[in-house]
Amino acid sequence: MASQDHESDAAPARASLVNDPKVRSLFYQVLLVVVIAALGYFIVTNTVANLERQNIASGWGFVNNTAGFGIIQSLVDYSETSTYGTALFVGFLNTLLVAVIGISLATVVGFIVGIARLSNNFIIKQLAYWYVEIVRNVPLLLQIFFWYFAVLRAVPGKREKWSLFDTFHLNIAGLRAPKPVFESGSSLVVMALIVALGATFVIRSWARKRQEATGEPFPVFLTALGLILGLPLVAYFLSGMPISLEHPVFIETGPVFRQGFEIGVGINLIPEFLALTLALAIYTAGFIAEIVRAGILAVSHGQTEAAHALGLRNGQTLRLVVIPQAMRVIIPPLTSQYLNLTKNSSLAVAIAFPDLVSVGGTVLNQTGQAVEIIAIWMTIYLSLSLATSAFMNWYNQRMALVER
């Protein structure tokens, strides 16, 4: 930028005020602030006048009014007599649920496809290539519609089902799966799990310190595996097997209208949720695959060769040399993809999955509180974005290359 401020004290006489860079920059900034303030004043006064004319009381009073509409999926207690505030909270939780599950699925699929694109096998490579190209070049909304209207509407009706291993069942009402039931005493198992996790953490840092001091490695992974699986298992049997699976019940006999899955038994994932999560995960995985590929390609072959020359085995080379360096390239764009997935989950409104935007839209239609609802949306998505990027920046800094 123009940093022409080489004033010398010896020459105070300047050509003119108009050509003084400092004055000019101050003038432009004041002009900008004035324009923005004027625009803000214009918008606020108009909005207030318009709201008054439409008889809409601005303010947050509406969140305590009764919502009066049902929500097809909620993680907390919700009924038609709940308040608008509760409804919005249910929507927020659903957004988080879709984001968390979608991100995990997309990461797994994305890494597999990204590595597959670097495969020596021609067919695998081509499959991965066309997966990425097709998924990235077709609008996400179209993919959601495809899964929802074309795939999940073509499954058996309410009185029939498709089953996998006799455990997972799919029909037009959604995917049914066994649900774990926690009876009294199950808290012991949970406690055991927490203890195991804590112990793993302690052992890990101890092992690292010891290896740095003496050079002797310690089988941290196997110990951790044993602890995390073993300890809860022991607690499970000691406390008399308090956790069981509740299988969905399919009624085949009796009157036709009562046939089908019994409501409230087992886990039911509604088609809206399935379609949205599947589409989001598959779409985002295409982008993650390209990021992973670029990250792995960014590690120069010399690094692998040097690691081999030091006597590291293939697995060690990958784990200790290639992946840490690839992650540096991968993490920043991966963060953007996680954020994109979270923001894209707002497309739920198109298939009426009750996420934050969808529920908010219903509230907006009922109350007319456009300003407040849109403010809620913007605030929540902005803070989700900022929180995720803050976390990933922290992680990125930990992983970053330390140079002189």
Place this chain on the structure above:
Amino acid sequence: MANADVFHIRTEEAPTLPAPVSTTGALGWMRDNLFSSIGNTILTLIGLFLLYSIIAPIIQFAFIDAVWTGEDRTACLPPPGEAAGACWAYVDAYLPQFIYGRYPVEERYRVDIVYALFALLLVPLAIPSVPFKRTNALLFLVAFPIVAYFLLTGLTFGDTVVLPIVETAQWGGLLVTLVIAVTGIVASLPIGIALALGRRSTMPAIRLVCVIFIEFWRGVPLITVLFMSSVMLPLFLPEGVTFDKLLRVLIGVTLFSSAYMAEVVRGGLQAIPKGQYEGAMALGLRFWPMMYLVILPQALKLVIPGIVNTFIGLFKDTTLVLIVGMFDLLGQIQSSFTDPTWATPSQGHTGYLFAATIFFLFCFGMSRYSIYMEKRLHTGHKR
């Protein structure tokens, strides 16, 4: 020392033998790429199985079982007990709606002229060897939008009607998709460049405003932006002033994508070495000439892939306007499903397959062109 009789010295060259069959041709290629080890062979088999289970049903649906001609749904109903194929007759019957929406039939020639002008100006602009680039770009970026605006909306002088007015509520299909995408692309690039320059400015107030603007639009989903522009924008205006619905959407989309564009351009600006700025200033160039003549040409060249990615994203995002009640290509297809004339089990699949193909062709074409341009412009760094 050595007796010449003991040694056999070949006097002519040994005949060149062909490479072993197992390492050349199709067989050798397969050994190298498909069956080089047991693991690789297993992968090949898995891949073949996947290919078979994905491609075969698609071909079966789209071509073998497909119905190509017919008047209504009876043509597309599958014979009892057989699988339904694609109903291309339905796409054929609905094609005008997919392309023009509800644009009046007798006025559709105007849309055709716009499409033709667009293609006529874009193709020579995209081919590097065609001369008169500057004139072409001016025509495309300045003259074409004005002409297209009057052609599409209509033109009247007082009472004399040159071209009858067509309300934007009647527009639809590919027309809306292209109008939003092209306007968004053309408008977001200059705004994005200005924002990127503002974000790197030394004036704190300007920098702060640009940072807040960019981070705000990048942090919220496009849907909420569209809701905001369709619900809240009318609230912002004085009583009696109304905006066309399409215009409101255009404003939202442009603001949204210019924030993304700004970050792409900023990446390019950051990659320009300081020496370039200092050199330009040493030549006595002021801020704007320095940017226009030295910095931006280099910076934009560096970020062509990013810019095209933003374009592709914008093109795909046009589909979201259907949520605020506008009928772009996908919206038009979605709304055609309610027509009982063509209601068959395969209608939805056919419609989505058609839409996916159209979007894929546009986006894939853009990405291939970006790779081509990148390679062409990359010559400076190649050794």
